Amino acid sequence: MNRTLIRKAGIxxxxxxxxxxxxxxxxxxxxxxxxRNGNPGGKILGSLDLQPSGMIDxxxxxxxxxxxxxxxxxxxxxxxxxxxxxxxxLAGSPLVLSRGxxxxxxxxxxxxxxxxxxxLDFLTKGLPGLTGRFMEMDAAxxxxxxxxxxxxxxxxxxxxxLTRLAxxxxxxxxxxxxxxxxxxxxxxxxxxxxGHGGRSIGAKGSSGTTEKALVLSVAEKLRRRxxxxxxxxxxxxxxxxxxxxLKERTAIANxxxxxxxISIHANAAFRREVDGIETYYLSLGSGxxxxxxxxxxxxxxLGLKGGPEDEALLEAILWDMAQTSFISQSRDAAALIQESxxxxxxxxxxxVRQAPLAVxxxxxxxxxxxxxxxxxxPEQEIKLNRESYQEEVARALYNxxxxxxxxxxxxxxxxxxx
Amino acid sequence: MKRFLTAFIxxxxxxxxxxxxxxxxxHLRTGKTPGERPGDLTGLPQTxxxxxxxxxxxxxxxxxxxxxxxxxxREDLFARVVEELLRGPTEGNRLRTLPETTQARTxxxxxxxxxxxxxxxxxxxxxxxxxxxxxxxxSIVNTLVENFPEVDWVQILIEGVQSDTLAGHVDIxxxxxxxxxxxxxxxx
Ligand SMILES: [Zn+2]
Numbered sequence: 001m002n003r004t005l006i007r008k009a010g011i012x013x014x015x016x017x018x019x020x021x022x023x024x025x026x027x028x029x030x031x032x033x034x035x036r037n038g039n040p041g042g043k044i045l046g047s048l049d050l051q052p053s054g055m056i057d058x059x060x061x062x063x064x065x066x067x068x069x070x071x072x073x074x075x076x077x078x079x080x081x082x083x084x085x086x087x088x089x090l091a092g093s094p095l096v097l098s099r100g101x102x103x104x105x106x107x108x109x110x111x112x113x114x115x116x117x118x119x120l121d122f123l124t125k126g127l128p129g130l131t132g133r134f135m136e137m138d139a140a141x142x143x144x145x146x147x148x149x150x151x152x153x154x155x156x157x158x159x160x161x162l163t164r165l166a167x168x169x170x171x172x173x174x175x176x177x178x179x180x181x182x183x184x185x186x187x188x189x190x191x192x193x194x195g196h197g198g199r200s201i202g203a204k205g206s207s208g209t210t211e212k213a214l215v216l217s218v219a220e221k222l223r224r225r226x227x228x229x230x231x232x233x234x235x236x237x238x239x240x241x242x243x244x245x246l247k248e249r250t251a252i253a254n255x256x257x258x259x260x261x262i263s264i265h266a267n268a269a270f271r272r273e274v275d276g277i278e279t280y281y282l283s284l285g286s287g288x289x290x291x292x293x294x295x296x297x298x299x300x301x302l303g304l305k306g307g308p309e310d311e312a313l314l315e316a317i318l319w320d321m322a323q324t325s326f327i328s329q330s331r332d333a334a335a336l337i338q339e340s341x342x343x344x345x346x347x348x349x350x351x352v353r354q355a356p357l358a359v360x361x362x363x364x365x366x367x368x369x370x371x372x373x374x375x376x377x378p379e380q381e382i383k384l385n386r387e388s389y390q391e392e393v394a395r396a397l398y399n400x401x402x403x404x405x406x407x408x409x410x411x412x413x414x415x416x417x418x
Numbered sequence: 419m420k421r422f423l424t425a426f427i428x429x430x431x432x433x434x435x436x437x438x439x440x441x442x443x444x445h446l447r448t449g450k451t452p453g454e455r456p457g458d459l460t461g462l463p464q465t466x467x468x469x470x471x472x473x474x475x476x477x478x479x480x481x482x483x484x485x486x487x488x489x490x491x492r493e494d495l496f497a498r499v500v501e502e503l504l505r506g507p508t509e510g511n512r513l514r515t516l517p518e519t520t521q522a523r524t525x526x527x528x529x530x531x532x533x534x535x536x537x538x539x540x541x542x543x544x545x546x547x548x549x550x551x552x553x554x555x556x557s558i559v560n561t562l563v564e565n566f567p568e569v570d571w572v573q574i575l576i577e578g579v580q581s582d583t584l585a586g587h588v589d590i591x592x593x594x595x596x597x598x599x600x601x602x603x604x605x606x
Binding site: 201204268271 | 473474475476477478512513517524545546547548549550552582586587588589591605606
């Protein structure tokens with residue numbers, strides 16, 4: 001009597017569990033990953049949403065597996081800590097670094113307004129080391145099976161592999177941003193960078209014009225035009241006369257997922273007569289020093305020991321190389337800007353040039369620097385000081401950006417960011 | 419006994435001749451007197467013809483001016499060469515690449531790298547402009563690397579510390595090597 005009652009109660013209790021399980025399985029099939037305990041009985045621990053790009057929001061993984069994280073000030077790397085270990089993620093990079101080991105994800109970690117998102121294989125490559133639990137992915141059914149505590153370790157390669165990896169990346173065989181490149185899409189966010197500011201005055205004209213004031217005025221005029229006529233989001237790296245570091249400027253662009261970065265400067269030379277217009281994009285093989293430091297490590301076969309210095313070196317290399325994937329788009333943008341400035345201002349064409357410019361190095365989007373005119377040339381200085389001439393400069397820059405935007409929409413220029 | 423002596427003298431003569439031939443051969447091969455190693459000027463006052471890299475009148479490219487420079491030893495020679503760069507060009511309407519008021523505080527050479535420490539004037543008195551800064555940096559780097567085979571890298575310091583840029587544009591955070599294409603106004 002008692003026994004049947006218990007059995008009946010048991011069956012009744014199982015029904016809601018089955019319904020619950022069914023609902024979870026259905027939702028997992030739609031657009032997520034079901035997380036299941038590996039024990040007999042296989043308790044459902046939860047599910048994770050899969051974005052259309054195949055990425056998962058890192059915050060949801062952290063919630064589910066009780067991980068903590070700290071993000072650095074520049075917002076481009078994150079240390080994730082779990083019960084059994086920690087790892088470091090770098091935005092824009094496919095690397096997971098963990099105490100002398102690294103794993104290579106199928107796609108770079110991405111930074112979005114909400115935080116970082118990681119590709120699906122982070123669950124099997126990163127999570128075991130953090131949770132101490134073995135993870136097995138059934139990709140066909142989108143089910144992740146979680147092992148018992150003490151069964152998982154970080155299954156990365158020895159950090160000596162970082163040397164090979166970095167040279168592999170340097171040879172440009174690895175083009176992170178192209179992996180997730182979607183159909184043509186125009187500009188949505190443009191970051192304008194008025195050069196210098198605060199204690200960095202920049203060039204000075206003989207009647208007292210300063211580069212920092214002039215370029216801010218031009219950037220504001222350009223911002224107005226872009227917002228009004230093109231309806232895109234424009235962010236200035238500074239909006240008044242204060243100092244902003246060069247890496248900080250690029251970090252602003254990276255963190256806002258900008259599609260284009262334009263640094264605006266005014267030129268100067270040792271001779272007053274020199275005048276004209278120049279537009280720059282980054283020279284490859286910039287960061288000579290890092291390349292050398294790197295070659296030294298490789299040549300002397302010191303090998304990377306995976307210590308903090310090696311991670312710092314690798315990060316420096318990745319920072320220097322961030323722009324490498326966007327060189328051809330940057331060249332296209334520079335050519336359009338140069339052409340438009342020369343035509344619009346009837347200026348002397350000093351050409352599109354490459355140079356090792358610190359402000360462009362860390363940019364993870366097409367990035368250029370425009371030298372709009374020489375304030376060391378007294379005639380030019382007078383012109384550049386005029387509001388009407390500044391409007392003409394802004395209009396010429398606007399025309400180039402609009403052309404670039406249309407080029408992107410027509411698929412003539414390959415898009416930068418996914 | 420006499421025969422023994424004759425044999426000994428013969429052997430000694432042959433050995434001496436061989437040794438002389440060896441020394442002469444070595445001298446002929448290197449073209450240098452014994453004791454002088456290429457590029458090693460330590461302790462020896464040296465006068466050298468040096469190609470100084472200045473800028474062309476339009477500030478577009480680097481342009482060479484040849485000058486004789488004398489130094490007490492190797493590091494001193496490098497310091498004198500930097501001084502000549504700071505002194506500026508004398509012919510052909512060439513432009514200077516570095517502010518007139520700049521001074522080099524120290525010049526130091528080790529393991530193929532010359533460290534040149536400038537005072538703040540190199541940054542504060544620089545007129546600005548991206549290309550003007552490229553020419554400033556590489557006038558120093560090219561001059562030291564191209565004239566002295568023992569120099570592979572140049573590390574620029576300002577007031578004793580490494581700096582991200584010279585005057586806000588060009589990366590000088592680490593050691594740099596020469597860019598001869600700047601003679602035709604191009605980076606590469
Ligand atoms: Zn500037």
